[in-house]
Amino acid sequence: MSLFLIAALPFLGAVFPALLIRAGRNAAASAAGLTTLLAFIGLMLHIPAVFRGETVYAAVDWLPALGVNAHFFLDGLGFLFAAMILGIGLLIILYARYYLSREDPMGQFYSYLLLFQGAMVGIVLSDNILLLLVFWELTSLSSFLLIGYWKHLPEGRQGARMALTVTGSGGLAMIAGMLMLGHIAGSYDLSVILQNKEAIQSSDLYLPALILILLGAFTKSAQFPFHFWLPHAMAAPTPVSAYLHSATMVKAGLFLMARLWPVLAGTPEWFYIVATTGLVTMLVGAVIALFKDDLKALLAFSTVSHLGLITMLLGFGTKIAAVAAVFHIINHATFKAALFMTAGIVDHEAGTRDIKRLGGLRHLMPVTFTIGMVAALSMAGIPPLNGFLSKEMMLEETAHTIWNGSHLIVPALATVAALFSAAYSFRFIAHVFLGRKRDDYPGHPHDPNTGMWIGPAFLVVLVVLIGLASAKIAGPMVATAAGAVTGGGELPYYSLKLWHGLTPALYMSVAATIGGLALLALHAPLQRIWNAMPRPEAKTIFDALIGAFTRLSQFVTEGLHNGVLTRYAAIMVAFTVAVGYFAYRGGALGTETRQLQEPGMLPVVGWFALVVATLFIVAKHRNRLLALVLIGVVGLVVSMAFNYLSAPDLALTQISVEVVTIILMLLALNFMPKETPVETPALARLRDGAISVVAGLGAGGLIYALLMRDFAFPTISDFHLANSYKGGGGTNVVNVILVDFRGYDTFGEIIVLGIAAMVIFALTEAVLASKVRAYLLNRKPDLPQAGDSHPLMMVVATRVMMPLALMVAAYIFFRGHNLPGGGFIAGLVAAIAIIMQYMASGFAWATERQRYPYHAIIGSGVLIAAATGMGAWFNGMPFLTSDFGYIHWPPLEEFEWATAALFDLGVFLAVVGAVLLALESLSRFAWQPGMSTEHAMDINPARDEAVKTGTEG
Amino acid sequence: MELLVASAVGILTAAGVYLILRRRSFPVILGLSLLTYAVNVFLFATGRLATGAPPILNKYEEVAYTDPLPQALVLTAIVISFGMTAVVVMIALGAYLSSLDDRTAMPAEPDGAGDDA
Incomplete structure (x- = not known):
């Protein structure tokens, strides 16, 4: 049987007991026993080869460049340990079937046991030491689960924690030691390391590597002074003690020392450290x-x-x-x-x-x-x-x-x-x-x-x-x-x-x-003397040590992280400015290579509007509604600036994002206080002002210095400009970069956007499930309400505009590859078209007519984008390689198709879904029972007419 | 022109940082928005400023184009910053509704809270 299968069998088998426990305890035990037996038989098939002195190999390269490979080998030592692990494992599985009581979750027990068994077999069969380290840590984790199996016993929990702390820290030390060993030998494969005795023992790193590896082995094998965890681990059920703490896990440290014996042993350091311990x-x-x-x-x-x-x-x-x-x-x-x-x-x-x-x-x-x-x-x-x-x-x-x-x-x-x-x-x-x-x-x-x-x-x-x-x-x-x-x-x-x-x-x-x-x-008198003697109690010392560490980290954490956001922000900004200043002082600024461009009238007017609005926001931010209006002004100027400075795509994106952001903030502001009280003393405000002015000067100065100089290195943009049409089939370079050259980034981005929307949805669910629901239902609006919350004119206008707006979105979407537009902008426009319905006709009315859940729209967007990317595989190309061509259907003009457009469709759907899910979640706070889903408008002459004549259905 | 853009970035940054240093959640959100504008314009400007040279290829004649790469970067940044703002707004709203308090500083913890008993 392949060594892979022998190592994998316990892991695969670990699934069955947990599932089969519904079929009874015998079924769970048999499943565990049969998998182990199968692995044991597989191991026994290698007896002839091993006893002839041969070594059996099984190797698959995984990350050869990093030296991380799934290499297994079986020699005499590995065989002995594997046979002990699997053989005694069989006996323990049988024993545990009768030892555990009816109340114990037996399926869980066998699953943990098999996980542990697999990890142990992995250790003794690994050729690659990095692989060995992974299995090593797995034994620590699975033994934690096994020691703490009786979760109701405090001794079990404490013992499990202590064992994990001690063996886990030893394991960390061992990782460092093993990496050093691999570094000296030039390979992470044991079969190579074991051939390099002279190189390893003469290296300067020999002693540190030896000590670190021994720390791992000693903690695992409970050597003095790390022996104290083993007695406390006895809180585990006895089958666990018999298996882990006598036959297998505590022998892992011995195994490792035996494994590395040919290259590490024989020096005075080895003798005095290992033999004395x-x-x-x-x-x-x-x-x-x-x-x-x-x-x-x-x-x-x-x-x-x-x-x-x-x-x-x-x-x-x-x-x-x-x-x-x-x-x-x-x-x-x-x-x-x-x-x-x-x-x-x-x-x-x-x-x-x-x-x-x-x-x-x-x-x-x-x-x-x-x-x-x-x-x-x-x-x-x-x-x-x-x-x-x-x-x-x-x-x-x-x-x-x-x-x-x-x-x-x-x-x-x-x-x-x-x-x-x-x-x-x-x-x-x-x-x-x-x-x-x-x-x-x-x-x-x-x-x-x-x-x-x-x-x-x-x-x-x-x-x-x-x-x-x-x-x-x-x-x-x-x-x-x-x-x-x-x-x-x-x-x-x-x-x-x-x-x-x-x-x-x-x-x-x-x-x-x-x-x-x-x-x-003489035991009785000796025991009395022993009991009277003062002895250091390992658990007390351990608890005191852990307590000291906890207090230290609490002190550090609470000192740095005291829950005052203002302080974090101030420290971060000041530190960033300081680092920037340090960098500025450390380097030399090149000479200016560009000329100032003469601004026309329009930019000056825009700049003036932006500066006035910003200053007003700072001065009047206590009036929150006014501040929001002014933020809108800033956003408008920024999008106009983008347009003026040759970035039409950015202008379109900025202005549509502006709309949804403002709506979002208005929705939130509806439930929050409309005024910010004066809380900070003038001195503190002065200090904050000083920090912000310095930060502003830094940012402004940096970009000014950048704007007055040419690129220090040749730009990669020329490649994009040159290949946009030839390779990507589109003349709008920004869009081609998004859906083609940097498609991977965009793919990641729509996923992030989807996750953000899901977070908002989940938070809404959590908040509305709490006492907040009652507060919202009983809340009296703090501002006078409009007499007609869904005015006739607006309802009618938005419904008429909906198809028009959607058509604009479609137009922007389709022309995106060649002219300003694309999936992002089209998605935002479509989302706004739908939001208008929510605003005009009300949340309840719009929700009633919503056909597909927004989660599904986000998901389908991501899936379409992914499927488009994978389509390239069938062409023998890497993920997200796009293809395009031209189609000529006689009466029509020749037109272009590109797989990138399909990818853009995914972007479009993800954006629509994410924006709407975010806004819909926030709107749900305003929901009140009894909201009409039938009629949007409070005042509707047609309905009054219908009631009179009785024609309404 | 460069002076206008650089000073606008500086003013937006200063205003944004000042608002972020306020003690209530809503001004902090406003500050974040201002800072977002500043950062986006900053990133966009790293492509240097040009007027009348959009990166839309012209099939018929040789013309100059501005740098398209920062534009693509900023386009995604604008959309992502909407996602970020939305999450922050939601957290602020949820925190306010749960405690009817929109201060950004955590209230002092009573003794023993958070101890692993």
Whole structure:
């Protein structure tokens, strides 16, 4: 099966449980199980190749220029992890089916689980490290969902948040580290990076890259001092803990260290950072685990300890230590997942997982007891189980390790950790299952049904078999995976067997086991001492840190962003002016190359009107209606200026936009106060005035300097002028630019316009659904109302004008390609024609006669534009390439057609829809119940006549 | 001519900024409109000023044309600025109707508001 399919299957399968949950919990579980099984079988098909030492590749280039490619590969290490992820995944899916209760949303659970599974498989199969990073972040996110699965529990939410914060920040550091690594190696493909050991280790960036990558690996694999999130993540349902927090996700960090082992390991930096962290983690985790009363907390800290053990082995940097690490990864996954599931069964059946309230369960739960005991003995490192084998190998390695000149420190500390490890494993057995039967269990402990214990039982069988016949069962897997970790070449001699003779490791093991039993015997007094000791509580420290960060960001945010718009605007304007001034002082102004043009009489008059109107607006802006009228004057002068300065298209657009804008503002003003009160002191107004005068001088000075000089670089407009007719088939260059040369921009623009209209519509809906509706219905108009709101003359005139106005719009539309006009202007004109009906005949009357919803008009406009653009594909051309030609139908003159006109039709519809939707939304505020939709006019002689004669229908 | 356009841009900018610095939403909207005119004319003028030379190709004789590119840019800017004004007007109206207050500054938050409990 292709590696793509193996990685994709869990993601595809994640859809089914959420959908199938309506068909029952069995259907959801089966869907999840079957997808996983399929992926597992697909993986197993690669066994022959992988065990021959080959690497399977699957590659699709996505963005080769950026080095982002979907490259997957499968070697021994990837195979081992993928098999663990999918294999244990199957057992967990089965277990969870019986573990989760009827109230839990099971479909959701399996969907999250499969998402997580897919992300994990993606990590271990990725060849491209950027792809790997994406999957890495996906595991953080999906584990957040899984840890917080019981949303009603505060511990679950807090634990999920903590896990996401810690692993997420580690992931960010790792992104930086990986980018550095890719930069040094010159490629983002692991298969290339792994060949560049010398280049990477001699680079100046080696240490920063190493530290950043290790931050990612350590946070994910819960290494000291980042270990604290793992115990808190135990608030998750037990299947999640068994899956994520023993077998898979926490191993992702180990996987990464193993993956990059060939290029990163072997230096003193690697040894001291990785081995030391691992040693400390192993010790700290083991000690804390002994004193935890919560079964899952005990297992969580023991996991921390074992992860530390594997990290330490990888940190040693020798090939034989890497073999031991791989072997322990397998062993730990088997016994720890079994232990978690056992703890889950105890919790499920006995109603508590507090060790102090348990004991004597062996009489009541013999099957669970057997499973739990074998797994725990393996964890303690008792022969002939698999835990013993890898622990021996670990101790043997520590005996040969020199740390800062000392032969003793590493083996001594490792023995102490092993001792505590044996002690908590014995405690797990003794305090839960042994002892006298109690009569105060919260539940009624009994063995669960087969579905729940078959998974852990299977793992325990593996524990025993690997222990008894390790070379036969685990040997080839360990050899292939270790070969992949160490990057090919001969592996040193090792043998996976129980009896190695009287080695130092055996003495250390014996000491650890005896010491562990002694600690168990002394547990009660030790626990009292431990409880009395002051200990730093990780959660308190974490919460304090997060609290400090929150306060800091609040302080910064509120300092800058205090909700006073005036202040933001003032800062922004002042800053812009300052930057402009800085740029002006920093550069040299060229000499003037253009002459002042002599203005005629007309421009001077227009300028005068504009300046007077603007000054009046500033002076009289408190009278809002007057200010609006004056704004209209400014708009009129601007559009005349456009016309005068050779921009007829702009003039047409400006004047039609002017009309709709003023109508829009009048509609709003209807509901707002008509006067602005005097609020600011004279001094503040003076300051604002100073800021605005400086801004005005800046803008005016800049454009004046620009106007007096020629272009600094050759303009691209000449290309447009030269090709407008030849290439675009139109003589109106502005229109051809809009619908052809820069068609993509226009396409984006009509979408923006449509979105703006939708926003207005949505806001109206939201506002009218609130208490505002009642206020509007009871509102008394604050100005005297017209006696006749829909005057006869206006109604008649607008109806007569409607077809004329629409014809003008059509005319402007069609001539747009060659003469001033086009879709934008035609759209505005058509919109105004329809608005006139609203104004003259009333909102209710016009709405009643509206045939198509404006949303649909906007949508069809965008779709037509898009379809026209896509039409070019069928011609083998890129999106939005236009085509045109000439048609001659005998009696008519020859005329031109262009696909650009169809695109312009899309623009037209989008503009009409957007303008009308905006104005219609605002008009809805004025709607009152009882508005007539039958008769527009209040006074209508024809109707009075009809009532008299009874002819009206 | 250049002086007229440049000074008009300057005056429109100054008036627009002054109104934007007012404390009520309606003057701010008026200021935005004035600033829109200023910016549009500014962008248009970057193509330099010419009279009687519209960029409509003449098939029959060689004539001068003004720069069409800023015109196309400004044409879309005018339409988009309508969309922007409409959204801002709607927000201002909705805010006023919901609180019967058209001040642009946020009222001071009471203690503890916005805390994640």
